[in-house]
Amino acid sequence: MNNFKLKIGALLSSAAMMVAVSCSDDFLDVPPTGVLAENQLSTVAGLEASLIAAYSQVNGRANRLASASNWVWGSIRGGEANKGTDPGDFATINPIQRFETNSASGDIGAKWNGAYEGIARANSVLRLMQNPAPDVTEADITRISAQARFLRGHYYFELKRDYNNTPYVDENVDYGSGLEEVSNNQDLWPFIEADFKYAVDNLPPTQPQVGRVNQYAAKAYLAKVYLYQGKYSEAKTLFDDVIANGVTSNGVKYGLVDQYQNLWRGAFDNNQETVWAYQSAAGTGSVNNANPEFDLNFPYNSAAPGVCCGFYQPSFSFVNSFRTDSNGLPLLDRQYNVGANQVKNDMNLGSGSDFTPDTGNLDPRLDHTVGRRGIPYLDWQDHPGASWIRNQPNGGPYSPKKYVYSRDEVGSFQDNSSWTPGYTGLNVYIIRFSDVLLMSAEADIETGNLETARAKVNMVRERAQNSNLEREDGTLAANYVVGLYESPWTDATVARKAVRLERMLELGMEGHRFYDLVRWGIVNEEMNAYLQYEAQFLSSAFGGATFTDPYIYNPIPLDQIDLVGSDILIQNPGF
Structure with missing residues (x-):
């Protein structure tokens, strides 16, 4: 950050010198602070920083219902836990655990928003590499692209499990025009598979930094994607490889x-x-x-x-x-x-009562x-x-x-x-x-x-x-x-x-x-x-609750449908 400030300072000093010898007002065109130009981000350092931003979104970034931990969507909905606490605290989780949410629910779009933020960040990395700076090598493009596509595959996998098919947007979509025309009428599985296959083919077996995904993480994730689709033979081949040969990102045998x-x-x-x-x-x-x-x-x-x-x-x-x-x-x-x-x-029983x-x-x-x-x-x-x-x-x-x-x-x-x-x-x-x-x-x-x-x-x-x-x-x-x-x-x-x-x-x-x-x-x-x-013990939380088939998936958030129209963004059945 200090280096960036020094560079800006040098530019301002140069501009001040220019005013003494010229009547031009070009010196007024100073890049805004806090904003990076595309040519700054297309360097190796800029691409790495953009990739780290795509990684950082995995934890939801302060959105408690957007992270990959899935404590609400996977465990509370799966019956391992309930919301707990008081009924009135974070009350929007109450209908989630009772399978009574609707498309206008305040938190039904939390996972949607968090995943698409991650997709946007991954796509940004891939788009920047279409016009790389001179210091970016082919090897840099391959290793960074493989990680970005792994992360994009992860975010779409999360969307697929929670909402079924959602709009597919990659790095080639012009975010300035036409984005409103993207429908959710395509099956996401082929796109998810393609990203993880690319990651398998292009990631190294180990990484210089822990936390970065490697080839075996990609194989395990691709095998999981196959398992979800009932492609058991394909999954078995990859799982067998990971179990026999897999290592952590820093090279330790699994x-x-x-x-x-x-x-x-x-x-x-x-x-x-x-x-x-x-x-x-x-x-x-x-x-x-x-x-x-x-x-x-x-x-x-x-x-x-x-x-x-x-x-x-x-x-x-x-x-x-x-x-x-x-x-x-x-x-x-x-x-x-x-x-x-x-x-x-x-x-x-109170804490003062006897209990064995x-x-x-x-x-x-x-x-x-x-x-x-x-x-x-x-x-x-x-x-x-x-x-x-x-x-x-x-x-x-x-x-x-x-x-x-x-x-x-x-x-x-x-x-x-x-x-x-x-x-x-x-x-x-x-x-x-x-x-x-x-x-x-x-x-x-x-x-x-x-x-x-x-x-x-x-x-x-x-x-x-x-x-x-x-x-x-x-x-x-x-x-x-x-x-x-x-x-x-x-x-x-x-x-x-x-x-x-x-x-x-x-x-x-x-x-x-x-x-x-x-x-x-x-x-x-x-x-x-x-x-x-559970209703036998927690009647106020679970009394009268039932699970019905539409809740296999969350409804498509109503605010997203309102943005583009129900003829483009198609609601899931039953909502």
């Missing part, structure tokens, strides 16, 4: 972090499980460089981390799913919501994902129950735990520069290696390789076996029992159920669940069972 809980600690950012995560930093002077979308999602108490505001409370159904049988295996077919399989909780936590068999990933009474909440204290919950009748008895900073991380991976200390510098995973293993297991099942799928699921479960939560005295915080699938998988239907539940256990509260249910074709039955179950 693998699972030894203990599940370390995935959420800042000291382990950019670990061997990171296929792609957006980079977060605390104490930079802007909380938008941290995690601006999670600032509300902390226990509601001045003694708790984050202090505010009680959002994103794990659901009863989600917590119950961590119940295991005598062999340590999960209970399939929603048996975890029946009778004694339901995890004991302190609903309707559940003593049955549980998967330890529960207590690294959910804060529940009587169990250590990171290194802060045992969760005290109701005194850390803003409104139990509206949100239930549980608190979120992933992406919450520990006491040891205060001031390093936690930011104190804004209204709340709830901004963290913990990286947020978009694709991690256990996700790849489980997606690959799905592709294996659908291509008839059930035993290969079982081995991959067992890899994930074996890590869970080694991830018990211990108290300071070394005793276990709960009765953790996790087993492996020892018997061969011969029934594809049973194998599917096992993999699908494993994804919830492993990736819970990470924004995947709703999208998984939709692509599996089971969202209607799963979400209606969930809504009915």
Whole structure:
């Protein structure tokens, strides 16, 4: 920034000298400060800065519902959590969790706006390279283009999952004219595939800076795109390559972090499980460089981390799913919501009332994902129950735990520069290696390789076996029992159920669940069972709520239709 100011200063000095020898008024044509000309941005430095801007939009840039974490669109809509807190706080999320939104809803366009901002930034990079400065080499164009197209593919993938088909705009569209004529009558999948294929073909296996996407991240993402379309053979080929040969951006072989809980600690950012995560930093002077979308999602108490505001409370159904049988295996077919399989909780109990936590068999990933009474909440204290919950009748008895900073991380991976200390510098995973293993297991099942799928699921479960939560005295915080699938998988239907539940256990509260249910074709039955179950405990939040087919996608935002007309921007069915 200082160099830029010096250059402007030099230009002004030159202009002042010119006035002494000339009557011309050309010296008055001074470029406005704070605005960069295209020829400045088409240099290598300018292109890199523009590319970083495209990367930075991945976290939503202060729009809590626009980021790739998808805590509302993926996890709240997927039944892993509810909005929590008070009914009147951020009330526009209430109809989202009840599947009662309409096209005029205040937040239905949040993801739309955030994704198109990212697309505009990626397109800007690609457009600038059509007239590169002399210092830009062909190699520069290839590596920068590959990253920009990866990011554009990501933003369109987010739009596709949330709104189905939306207007496709690339770097060749003239933003000065004709943009209003772009319709959403084209399938986005071919465009998304093309961007990721370009990234696969042109990205290097490793990158000089962590956080930049590499070839293996592109292969994993392209395989995910194939999986969503039911192209299982194509997905399997790519997943197999990523598992066998993939490395992180800094060249470390992909693998699972030894203990599940370390995935959420800042000291382990950019670990061997990171296929792609957006980079977060605390104490930079802007909380938008941290995690601006999670600032509300902390226990509601001045003694708790984050202090505010009680959002994103794990659901009863989600917590119950961590119940295991005598062999340590999960209970399939929603048996975890029946009778004694339901995890004991302190609903309707004050913190001063006696309470003994559940003593049955549980998967330890529960207590690294959910804060529940009587169990250590990171290194802060045992969760005290109701005194850390803003409104139990509206949100239930549980608190979120992933992406919450520990006491040891205060001031390093936690930011104190804004209204709340709830901004963290913990990286947020978009694709991690256990996700790849489980997606690959799905592709294996659908291509008839059930035993290969079982081995991959067992890899994930074996890590869970080694991830018990211990108290300071070394005793276990709960009765953790996790087993492996020892018997061969011969029934594809049973194998599917096992993999699908494993994804919830492993990736819970990470924004995947709703999208998984939709692509599996089971969202209607799963979400209606969930809504009915939760309404028993949270009648004001869920009573009378139902899921219907139109809500597989969000409505196209009405304000966008109003801009161009309903004959150009076509509303999704049912809205």
